[in-house]
Amino acid sequence: MSVILDTATAPFDRLTPDEAEMLRGAMDVAYFRPNETIIAEGGAPEGLYVIIKGAVEEREQGDLVGLLGPKDFFDSRALVQGAGVSGFVAREETLCALAPRAEVLRLINSNPRFGAFFYTDISRKLEELAQKDESSQIESMMRARVRDLYLMPAAIIDSVQPIVSAGRIMRDIDCNALLVRDGDRTGVVTGMNLAKAMVLKGMTIDEPVGNIAQYELVTIEPDEFVSQALLLMTKYNKRRLVVKEGDNFVGILEDINLLSFFAGNSQLVVGRIDRAATIAELGAAAKQIAEQVRPLRRQGVKFEVVAEIISDLNRRLFAKLFDLLCPDKLHDKCCLIVMGSEGRGEQTIRTDQDNGLILGEGVDPAVLDRFRNEFSGALAEFGFPPCPGQVMVNNPLWSRTIGEYIADFSVWTATADDQSAMNVAIFYDAEAVAGDASLLARAKKDLVEKVANERVFLGRFAKSIEAFEPPIGLFNTLKTSEGEGDALDLKKGGIFPIVHGVRSLAIEQGLEETNTFKRLAKLAELGLLKEDFARDLARALDYLMTIRLDAQINAAKSASLLKPATLTSMDRELLRDSFQVVKQLRELVRRRFNLNMF
Amino acid sequence: MALRWLSRLMDKATLSDRRYSFLFEPGPPDETVSIDCETTGLDPRRDEIISVAAIKIRGDRILASETFQSVVRPRVAIAAEAIKIHGLREVDVASARPIKEILPDLLHFIGGRPLVGYYIDFDIAMLNNHVSEMLGIQLPNPRIEVSSIYYERKYSDAPPGTQINLTFANILRDLKLPLFNQHDAFSDALMTAMIYVNLKDYVARDIRIPRPRIKPAQDYHGM
Numbered sequence: 001m002s003v004i005l006d007t008a009t010a011p012f013d014r015l016t017p018d019e020a021e022m023l024r025g026a027m028d029v030a031y032f033r034p035n036e037t038i039i040a041e042g043g044a045p046e047g048l049y050v051i052i053k054g055a056v057e058e059r060e061q062g063d064l065v066g067l068l069g070p071k072d073f074f075d076s077r078a079l080v081q082g083a084g085v086s087g088f089v090a091r092e093e094t095l096c097a098l099a100p101r102a103e104v105l106r107l108i109n110s111n112p113r114f115g116a117f118f119y120t121d122i123s124r125k126l127e128e129l130a131q132k133d134e135s136s137q138i139e140s141m142m143r144a145r146v147r148d149l150y151l152m153p154a155a156i157i158d159s160v161q162p163i164v165s166a167g168r169i170m171r172d173i174d175c176n177a178l179l180v181r182d183g184d185r186t187g188v189v190t191g192m193n194l195a196k197a198m199v200l201k202g203m204t205i206d207e208p209v210g211n212i213a214q215y216e217l218v219t220i221e222p223d224e225f226v227s228q229a230l231l232l233m234t235k236y237n238k239r240r241l242v243v244k245e246g247d248n249f250v251g252i253l254e255d256i257n258l259l260s261f262f263a264g265n266s267q268l269v270v271g272r273i274d275r276a277a278t279i280a281e282l283g284a285a286a287k288q289i290a291e292q293v294r295p296l297r298r299q300g301v302k303f304e305v306v307a308e309i310i311s312d313l314n315r316r317l318f319a320k321l322f323d324l325l326c327p328d329k330l331h332d333k334c335c336l337i338v339m340g341s342e343g344r345g346e347q348t349i350r351t352d353q354d355n356g357l358i359l360g361e362g363v364d365p366a367v368l369d370r371f372r373n374e375f376s377g378a379l380a381e382f383g384f385p386p387c388p389g390q391v392m393v394n395n396p397l398w399s400r401t402i403g404e405y406i407a408d409f410s411v412w413t414a415t416a417d418d419q420s421a422m423n424v425a426i427f428y429d430a431e432a433v434a435g436d437a438s439l440l441a442r443a444k445k446d447l448v449e450k451v452a453n454e455r456v457f458l459g460r461f462a463k464s465i466e467a468f469e470p471p472i473g474l475f476n477t478l479k480t481s482e483g484e485g486d487a488l489d490l491k492k493g494g495i496f497p498i499v500h501g502v503r504s505l506a507i508e509q510g511l512e513e514t515n516t517f518k519r520l521a522k523l524a525e526l527g528l529l530k531e532d533f534a535r536d537l538a539r540a541l542d543y544l545m546t547i548r549l550d551a552q553i554n555a556a557k558s559a560s561l562l563k564p565a566t567l568t569s570m571d572r573e574l575l576r577d578s579f580q581v582v583k584q585l586r587e588l589v590r591r592r593f594n595l596n597m598f
Numbered sequence: 599m600a601l602r603w604l605s606r607l608m609d610k611a612t613l614s615d616r617r618y619s620f621l622f623e624p625g626p627p628d629e630t631v632s633i634d635c636e637t638t639g640l641d642p643r644r645d646e647i648i649s650v651a652a653i654k655i656r657g658d659r660i661l662a663s664e665t666f667q668s669v670v671r672p673r674v675a676i677a678a679e680a681i682k683i684h685g686l687r688e689v690d691v692a693s694a695r696p697i698k699e700i701l702p703d704l705l706h707f708i709g710g711r712p713l714v715g716y717y718i719d720f721d722i723a724m725l726n727n728h729v730s731e732m733l734g735i736q737l738p739n740p741r742i743e744v745s746s747i748y749y750e751r752k753y754s755d756a757p758p759g760t761q762i763n764l765t766f767a768n769i770l771r772d773l774k775l776p777l778f779n780q781h782d783a784f785s786d787a788l789m790t791a792m793i794y795v796n797l798k799d800y801v802a803r804d805i806r807i808p809r810p811r812i813k814p815a816q817d818y819h820g821m
Binding site: 004093 | 658660663773774775791792796799
């Protein structure tokens with residue numbers, strides 16, 4: 001690695017070795033004192049600056065909009081356009097490598113992949129990152145070793161043993177293949193071989209198993225790469241490989257083991273939920289839902305898709321639990337709803353259970369009571385943490401008749417407090433999961449009509465978007481390159497403003513969609529948001545949710561808090577871009593609902 | 599110092615090749631050259647240069663784009679210990695030019711500018727072996743020793759008995775500079791230049807380098 005230019009980081013990793021060498025040869029190193037201006041606001045940059053040591057403040061009209069540290073570079077936009085919006089000032093003693101503008105522009109023109117980085121708008125940049133992420137993750141999986149995979153046991157049977165014994169061993173060890181020892185040679189026999197021998201060839205169960213074994217084994221060493229296993233299976237058209245270390249048989253690798261390593265097994269979970277006949281069986285499936293998230297992310301699946309898969313599984317689970325527990329008398333007289341992030345289909349790692357019931361008329365209170373306690377209890381046991389705000393089926397406030405809900409809506413939309421606004425937000429995100437879905441449809445229709453007529457309520461509702469300070473300022477606490485104790489709240493700073501801003505616009509339009517991505521698409525379709533802007537917002541939300549999810553998977557203490565110092569410079573740049581989009585949305589919502597009035 | 603001044607006068611008078619009188623002219627104001635040599639060993643009387651890098655510094659800017667870099671074919675064998683340090687083997691230097699072909703270009707590159715280095719006396723002693731052979735003089739350029747500036751900024755007011763650490767890695771760490779590829783002439787010259795511009799600013803603004811009360815547990819990079 002060179003002192004001046006780290007060619008392992010984007011976008012410099014896209015340069016050919018010759019180009020990188022040429023760029024490196026053209027670079028100087030500049031030293032700046034604290035408070036020294038590196039690029040004045042609106043000034044023409046000499047070139048692209050890459051920080052070697054120190055910290056640089058990015059300022060717009062005097063406001064701090066970002067803080068850059070070692071390996072960050074600036075200002076790509078100004079470089080291309082000849083002048084930038086932001087100014088850059090050294091916060092402490094700073095050394096920057098400086099790539100001359102002419103040289104970088106030459107590379108932008110001659111190397112399209114490098115150039116793309118400087119021209120693409122935020123969503124394209126994010127997409128490129130996602131693709132790179134995906135390919136690098138698949139690549140790293142391909143480089144996993146065979147020994148990392150789940151292997152079937154290598155059970156050995158002597159070739160003189162009868163077919164029936166082979167069948168019994170297979171059943172006992174729950175494995176569909178056995179190794180067959182026949183003197184010096186070793187073969188393999190599968191359950192399918194046994195069945196075919198008897199059904200198609202009319203053999204008896206006493207026939208020696210050696211007669212039907214296949215002796216051309218395709219073997220692989222446990223230290224070989226997974227990619228090699230895949231190659232062998234394809235080349236020899238085999239569904240299983242024998243894993244052999246020297247002369248020892250280690251196990252049998254089946255294609256299904258290989259596939260599940262790559263794909264997770266969400267389809268299997270669906271079947272398991274459907275088949276569950278008891279709460280205990282359903283509990284086992286619920287556990288598996290939680291286990292889907294990690295392999296899906298490892299595959300590089302984007303947040304939006306992970307959330308869709310998980311939400312679908314969760315809703316099947318809720319519906320099944322409802323079927324198992326709900327007495328017949330109640331079944332058609334109520335509607336089970338999920339609300340909040342679960343309703344929007346944006347919950348992946350279980351944070352809380354937001355659910356409720358809408359009741360029809362004539363429900364027996366004793367029957368209802370028993371049911372809702374059992375339901376909430378079972379979910380808690382399945383690992384859905386109780387909702388801190390008690391938005392749960394077992395809270396009488398969230399299991400009421402449709403008439404009571406409608407009466408609530410009038411109160412909520414007329415009361416000037418945060419709780420009312422929050423109740424509306426939670427209910428507006430509701431989706432029906434089981435029971436009589438028309439109950440929810442009727443309730444929502446009423447809610448939307450009430451809200452649409454209340455401009456004052458709408459303004460107060462949208463106002464929450466300003467509840468938290470713009471996050472960019474939080475970089476303030478990033479003091480040095482070591483980044484001590486500085487953290488950025490992704491949820492308050494980025495995710496909540498997008499979700500709630502979009503929700504405010506959606507409820508004003510009376511949209512039926514609950515998912516934020518779908519609401520965004522609809523708002524763009526209605527012409528309320530420019531298509532580019534809606535797309536940027538969707539990408540920014542997906543990006544923020546993805547990094548939060550990755551932090552959650554890595555079991556960070558508070559996954560919403562992110563230390564910018566732990567991110568790559570590419571991530572930091574994307575984060576800044578994402579927050580810029582959030583800022584624009586806040587402005588738009590502020591103007592649309594006249595928030596200055598509140 | 600007085601002795602060096604005297605020999606400089608003598609050298610100027612006795613310079614055999616007048617084409618090199620520019621060495622005695624002061625260079626452009628505010629310019630210095632950071633220089634580093636890798637050698638066959640550590641004995642200036644016996645060992646020889648096998649690679650040299652020089653980088654111009656103008657004010658606060660390190661002109662890494664204007665550098666002099668060359669691998670040199672020595673007349674003596676490279677010591678095994680030295681190969682371990684800089685990684686240059688006999689085969690790596692076999693096709694290089696000998697120092698007498700390289701030296702003129704190097705001297706034109708540095709001109710009369712002060713030379714900046716880490717243990718600069720060693721590098722200059724190595725160069726002087728060849729300069730005196732070729733021109734009958736010693737290099738007259740003023741010398742700037744970064745470890746001396748560092749010592750002054752950090753230890754000049756230290757109480758007796760203070761542990762003094764002037765290792766390259768320690769200086770880099772105090773200045774929060776990255777350490778890369780040490781013992782590659784270009785990287786070393788570049789890191790030395792970074793140390794220099796940083797320390798020069800500390801001197802100008804009279805900023806001292808704090809001394810930790812506790813002895814640091816260990817270097818992050820062995821020297």
